[in-house]
Amino acid sequence: MPVENSANLLNASSSRLxxxxxxxxxxxxxxxxxxxxxxxxxxxxxxxxxxxEILEGSDLAMIIPQxxxxxxxxxxxxxxxNPIPRPMGAHKRFYGVRADGSEIPVDIMxxxxxxxxALVAMALVRDVTYQRALEDRxxxxxxxxxxxxxxxxxxxxxxxxxxxxxFRRSGLxxxxxxxxxxxxxxxNDQYGHPAGDIALIETAEMIRxxxxxxxxxxxxxxxxxxxxxxxxxxxxxxIFAERIRQKIEDMKFSFEGITFQATVxxxxxxxxxxxxxxxxxxxxxxxxxxxxxxxxxxxxxxQEALEQPxxxxxxxxxxx
Numbered sequence: 001m002p003v004e005n006s007a008n009l010l011n012a013s014s015s016r017l018x019x020x021x022x023x024x025x026x027x028x029x030x031x032x033x034x035x036x037x038x039x040x041x042x043x044x045x046x047x048x049x050x051x052x053e054i055l056e057g058s059d060l061a062m063i064i065p066q067x068x069x070x071x072x073x074x075x076x077x078x079x080x081x082n083p084i085p086r087p088m089g090a091h092k093r094f095y096g097v098r099a100d101g102s103e104i105p106v107d108i109m110x111x112x113x114x115x116x117x118a119l120v121a122m123a124l125v126r127d128v129t130y131q132r133a134l135e136d137r138x139x140x141x142x143x144x145x146x147x148x149x150x151x152x153x154x155x156x157x158x159x160x161x162x163x164x165x166x167f168r169r170s171g172l173x174x175x176x177x178x179x180x181x182x183x184x185x186x187x188n189d190q191y192g193h194p195a196g197d198i199a200l201i202e203t204a205e206m207i208r209x210x211x212x213x214x215x216x217x218x219x220x221x222x223x224x225x226x227x228x229x230x231x232x233x234x235x236x237x238x239i240f241a242e243r244i245r246q247k248i249e250d251m252k253f254s255f256e257g258i259t260f261q262a263t264v265x266x267x268x269x270x271x272x273x274x275x276x277x278x279x280x281x282x283x284x285x286x287x288x289x290x291x292x293x294x295x296x297x298x299x300x301x302x303q304e305a306l307e308q309p310x311x312x313x314x315x316x317x318x319x320x
Contacts, residue, residue, distance in 0.1 A: 017115070027125040030113075033080045035060045035073060038120060047127060049099030063098045079110065079121060086110040089125065096125065105132040145219040147197060148204035156218035156226055157278070163230060164278040167271045175237035177227040177244070178285045179266035182297040184223040187262060195255035196223075198250050203248055210244060226285075234270040234302060241266045241300045249298065263298035265289060270303065 017039065021028040027044035031037055037055050044053040045052045048063045061069045061075065065286040079086075088109045096104045105187065111125040143155040151159070179188070181199065189198040200223065207217055207227070216228040229237050249263050267288035269281050294299035 024124065026062065026109075027127075028082045028122065029055075029060075029063070029125055030058050030120050030122045031076065032118065032120050035061070035076055037113075044125065047098075047104065047125065048096060063096050065095050065103050068095060076121070077092075080119070082110040083113075083119075083121070088124070093132075099224070105129055107131075148200055148219050149208070150204055150225070151216060151218040153218065153220040156216070156220050156228070157215050159218075159228055160278040160281070163228060164271060164275065166230075167275075172231055172240075173233045173270055175229045175232045175234055175268060175270040176281060176285055177229065177237060177241045177266055177268050178289055179219075179225055179245075180221070180284075180289075181223040181265045182265055182293075184262075187260065190257060191258055193262055195253065195258070198255050199253045199260075202251065202253060203262075203264075206247055206251065207244060210240075210247075232270075234304070236270060237270065238268045238300060238302050241268050245298070245300055265292040265297045266300040266304045267292055268300060 018041070021030075021039070021041040022043075024041065024043070027047045028039075028041040029037060029044050030039040037058050037060055040052050040055045042052065043054065043094055048055065050062070061073070064072050072167075080278060088107050094106050094108055096106050098104060100117070105128050107126045107128045109126075112119055113122050114120075120206055143151055145152050160176065166172060168175055179213045184196060187199060200219075204217070206226075209226070211217060214230050216230075218228070220226050229240065230238075245264055245266050249261070252259050253259055254260075267285045269285040270287060275281055284306060288301040288303050288305050291305045292299050295301065
């Protein structure tokens with residue numbers, strides 16, 4: 001149907017429909033099968049920052065972020081071919097764009113109506129900025145350790161599983177550093193649990209400043225930590241682990257006028273072609289960590305240590 005014919009058909013009934021859609025609490029955008037906005041209510045003008053007279057007659061792309069315009073156009077075409085009503089909360093994330101270029105997270109309910117013989121799609125558009133922020137915060141909190149701000153063990157497993165899948169598909173290397181504090185119970189017993197908490201928090205902050213954006217740091221137990229290093233070979237991961245180990249050894253923690261220090265034992269493992277799952281890597285890292293502790297702690301042991309005789313552990317530095 002030509003654009004001008006659609007507009008002519010709709011003009012006759014838009015004045016009668018407008019009071020009803022203006023009474024609705026959500027923005028309303030009515031679109032024809034050529035992606036033309038034919039009618040909006042006052043809330044839509046407020047939401048998108050355009051006067052109604054500018055929106056009406058414009059292409060729907062005016063209020064769709066450029067990144068999503070092509071896919072959205074395909075969805076609109078598919079909807080007119082098979083116009084099944086879509087309720088709010090269908091678990092898809094949509095975005096609109098304001099006149100100033102800022103994006104708005106929205107939820108959308110869509111149905112078809114007939115206006116003077118023309119089939120059009122009527123969308124109720126709801127700004128869900130607050131709900132989306134709350135949802136993201138709850139998800140983040142469910143995957144984050146409250147004390148350190150690192151991710152928790154659940155996220156560590158999920159991310160490691162994803163890294164293994166990527167390794168199987170593309171062969172890109174991924175490495176993992178696992179470590180825990182040496183004799184951490186002694187710190188808690190001698191200086192108190194708040195002092196131990198300070199050591200964990202300040203260590204996490206130091207590590208956070210050393211990470212790349214793609215690295216994933218996790219607290220997987222009381223004083224146990226892990227760092228996933230995507231696109232990183234074993235040798236590079238070992239060098240990084242040694243740098244972190246040395247920085248922790250040099251740190252001075254203070255609590256109620258008392259200054260103390262701590263050390264960690266670290267292990268490093270990378271995916272191998274023989275790994276059927278991420279669990280194989282974790283087992284190698286755990287075994288290497290055990291070897292590092294047996295070698296005297298405060299060192300970095302790699303999965304290569306598993307290939308050496310137990311009485312001659314392969315660690316990254318001579319044990320003191």
